[in-house]
Amino acid sequence: xxxxxxxxxxxxxxxxxxxxxxxxxxxxxxxxxxxxxxxxxxxxxxxxxxxxxxxxxxxxxxxxxxxxxxxxxxxxxxxxxxxxxxxxxxxxxxxxxxxxxxxxxxxxxxxxxxxxxxxxxxxxxxxxxxxxxxxxxxxxxxxxxxxxxxxxxxxxxxxxxxxxxxxxxxxxxxxxxxxxxxxxxxxxxxxxxxxxxxxxxxxxxxxxxx
Numbered sequence: 001x002x003x004x005x006x007x008x009x010x011x012x013x014x015x016x017x018x019x020x021x022x023x024x025x026x027x028x029x030x031x032x033x034x035x036x037x038x039x040x041x042x043x044x045x046x047x048x049x050x051x052x053x054x055x056x057x058x059x060x061x062x063x064x065x066x067x068x069x070x071x072x073x074x075x076x077x078x079x080x081x082x083x084x085x086x087x088x089x090x091x092x093x094x095x096x097x098x099x100x101x102x103x104x105x106x107x108x109x110x111x112x113x114x115x116x117x118x119x120x121x122x123x124x125x126x127x128x129x130x131x132x133x134x135x136x137x138x139x140x141x142x143x144x145x146x147x148x149x150x151x152x153x154x155x156x157x158x159x160x161x162x163x164x165x166x167x168x169x170x171x172x173x174x175x176x177x178x179x180x181x182x183x184x185x186x187x188x189x190x191x192x193x194x195x196x197x198x199x200x201x202x203x204x205x206x207x208x209x210x
Contacts, residue, residue, distance in 0.1 A: 025069045031102040032061045035121070039105055057106030060092035064100065071096040093129075097142060101150065108156070116141030119150035119168070126156050133162025133179060149184065158188075 036052050037044050052058055063086035071079035079096040087093050092109040094100070101120035106112055108126030115131045117140055132144035141147045146160045149168035157175035160166055167184030176190040 020069050020072050022069065025065050028065050028102050029062055032065075032104050033058060035103040035105050039107070056090045056092070056109035057112075060086060060090040060094055060106050060109045060112065061100070061104055063089070064094040064096070064098070067096040068098070068100075099141075116145030116147060118148040119152065121151045122148065123152070124154040124158075128154055128156065128158045128175075130154075130160045133164075135163055137163040139163045139165065146178075 033049060033052060034044075036055070036058055037049065040052065042048050042052075053062070063082055067079040067082040067086070070076075070082065076096075083094070083096050090109040092106060092112040092114075094112070094114045098114050099117045100114065100122060101118060103121045104118070105121075105123045106126075107124065111127035112124055113129040113131050114124070115129075118130065130146050130148060134144075136143040138144075139147055141163070144163050146162065146164045146166060148160065148166045149170065151169045152166055153171045154160070155172060155174040155176070158172040158178075159176075160172065160178040162179050164178060164181050166172075166178065166182045167186065169185040170182045171187050172178055172182075173187065173189040176188045178188055182188060
């Protein structure tokens with residue numbers, strides 16, 4: 001995964017051994033807000049940006065950035081408490097142990113879960129995410145968690161589970177499940193569902209009345 005070109009941002013593959021300043025945290029939050037404004041294709045006035053900031057996806061990232069910084073600075077209990085508050089607030093589970101690069105986008109926060117190490121300009125549409133599988137191998141994202149590259153997109157309902165690598169620029173389609181390594185710029189789609197004509201049965205008979 002490449003590092004950010006902005007010198008004010010930390011490397012997206014930072015670990016718990018790395019240090020981060022509050023200035024770098026503010027830069028990460030600004031990068032997320034800029035990404036959201038670009039995604040919504042709306043004017044970047046103060047009013048619009050205030051509204052964008054209050055959206056659940058942005059709130060999930062904001063509180064994650066704060067809790068992550070507190071964890072890296074040694075305030076583990078406070079970091080966990082803030083992360084739990086954010087889960088109740090946004091319905092997105094992003095623990096402070098998760099590392100997320102700059103310019104992330106959570107389009108719909110409900111049902112999102114993000115564990116492991118995630119690169120820059122990550123996009124998740126909603127109701128899916130990254131998490132643990134059966135094993136506990138640590139490939140850089142934590143025990144049993146994935147390492148996701150830069151510019152990766154998870155469509156609605158997509159999931160990446162286990163200690164797997166997802167290459168830069170990969171796209172995971174709606175409701176697809178990833179349990180093995182994905183090469184860069186690959187497209188992952190689930191099998192097309194079968195359509196069985198008449199399989200739903202006959203429509204109920206109309207009530208003729210008394």
